[in-house]
Amino acid sequence: MRVLGIETSCDETAAAVVTEAGVVLSDVVRSQVEAHAPYGGVVPEIASRDHARAIVPVIREALARAGMQPGDVDGIAVTSRPGLLGALLVGLSAAKGLAFTTGKPLVGVDHLVGHLLAVFLRRGEAEAEAPVPAYPFIALLASGGHTALYRVDAPRLSAIRELGATRDDAAGEAFDKTAKLLGLGYPGGPVVDRLAATGDASRAKDAVPRSMAHRESLEFSFSGVKASVMRHVATRGKPPEGQALADLCAAFQASVVGTLVDKAVRAAKVEAVPRIVLGGGVAANRGLRAKMAEACARQKLTLFVPSFASCTDNAAMIAYAGALRLAAGERDDLGLEPSTKTALPRVTRKGAGIR
Numbered sequence: 001m002r003v004l005g006i007e008t009s010c011d012e013t014a015a016a017v018v019t020e021a022g023v024v025l026s027d028v029v030r031s032q033v034e035a036h037a038p039y040g041g042v043v044p045e046i047a048s049r050d051h052a053r054a055i056v057p058v059i060r061e062a063l064a065r066a067g068m069q070p071g072d073v074d075g076i077a078v079t080s081r082p083g084l085l086g087a088l089l090v091g092l093s094a095a096k097g098l099a100f101t102t103g104k105p106l107v108g109v110d111h112l113v114g115h116l117l118a119v120f121l122r123r124g125e126a127e128a129e130a131p132v133p134a135y136p137f138i139a140l141l142a143s144g145g146h147t148a149l150y151r152v153d154a155p156r157l158s159a160i161r162e163l164g165a166t167r168d169d170a171a172g173e174a175f176d177k178t179a180k181l182l183g184l185g186y187p188g189g190p191v192v193d194r195l196a197a198t199g200d201a202s203r204a205k206d207a208v209p210r211s212m213a214h215r216e217s218l219e220f221s222f223s224g225v226k227a228s229v230m231r232h233v234a235t236r237g238k239p240p241e242g243q244a245l246a247d248l249c250a251a252f253q254a255s256v257v258g259t260l261v262d263k264a265v266r267a268a269k270v271e272a273v274p275r276i277v278l279g280g281g282v283a284a285n286r287g288l289r290a291k292m293a294e295a296c297a298r299q300k301l302t303l304f305v306p307s308f309a310s311c312t313d314n315a316a317m318i319a320y321a322g323a324l325r326l327a328a329g330e331r332d333d334l335g336l337e338p339s340t341k342t343a344l345p346r347v348t349r350k351g352a353g354i355r
Helices: 033-039 044-065 085-102 111-120 171-181 189-196 223-236 242-271 286-298 316-327
Strands: 002-007 012-019 024-031 075-081 106-110 137-142 147-152 160-165 275-279 302-304
Touching: 002 044, 002 085, 002 316, 012 044, 012 316, 024 044, 033 044, 044 085, 075 085, 075 111, 075 316, 085 106, 106 111, 106 316, 111 137, 111 147, 111 275, 111 316, 137 242, 147 242, 160 242, 171 189, 171 223, 171 242, 189 242, 189 286, 223 242, 242 275, 242 286, 275 286, 286 302
Parallel strands: 002 075, 075 106, 137 275, 275 302
Antiparallel strands: 002 012, 012 024, 137 147, 147 160
C-alpha cells in the first residue's frame, strides 16, 4: 500500500508518499521560517496564505519523486487536527479534491499520533534495518506546541493514554521564547542548542532553576524557566554576550532537558514499560538525545529516536499513520472537518493550582 500524506498544521507545507511498512518513497517539506522570522513566531494568516500558494506544487513534487501519478496511490492521508484552523483547511481541501477526483479513500490523521509513530519511518538504506520499538512503549512528545508523556499500546487512538502533559508552555515554545529574549532570532531552539554545547551550565545554574523537579507528578511546567531567564536579562539591562550567553543557554537547556528526561524515565518505571520513544521537533535537540540516552542506559531502558527529518513536522509520518488506518479498514468521508484540538484524551489541566 502506497499512501500520499499531506501536512499543513502549522508553518510547513509538506507532502510524502509512504508504504504501510513505513518506507518513505518521497518526502517534500516547504518551510515558512523566512516569512515568520520578522515576527518572532508563526502568524496564522501568513501561514494559511503561504500554504495555499505552495500546496499544489509540493504535492506534485512528492508524487514525481515517488515516480507516481495521483491515481497511482492507494489512499490519501491528511492532518485534520490539531493545528491552526486556516492552515489545516488548506491541506484538507487539497486532500478532499484529490480523493474526489481519483476515487481513492481518504483518512484524517491526528498530528500528535503522527509524531508518536514517526519512529517507524524508514528513510533510505541507512534506516532499512534500524530497530523499531515493540508495543507498548512510553513516548515523550516534545514540540513547539505540545509536550506530553504517553503510553502507547497500539497505533490507534483508543490505545494511546496521556500520562502527563505541560500545564503551560510547551518545551519548544519555551526554547523559542527564551531565544527571543536573548536576541537569538526565530526559530530559536536550534540556536540555543548550538550555544549550549559550548557553555557551562554550572556558571549560570542559579539563574535558571529546574521546574517541578521534586514532584512525583508526570506533568510539566516551563513558564517559570522562561520567566527566570527574563528576570536574569532584566536585572542586567541587556542579554549576555559571548561565553556568558553560552553559559546561560546551557543552564536553560539543562533545566528543560533534565525535567524531560527525569519524567520520561519515571513514567517508564511507573508503567513498567522498558522502552522510551522520542518524538516532536524538540527530539532533534542534541542535548536531549544525549541526556536521554545516558539515563536510559543507566536505568536499563531501550531508547528509540527518529531521524532528524522525522522529528520536525513532515508529511511522511502523516502518510504512515494514515496507511495504518487504511490497512485497518478505516475511512473518512468528504465531510471530514478540521479541529484545533487533538483527539487524544487529555488528563492534564492547564494553569496553576493544586491537583
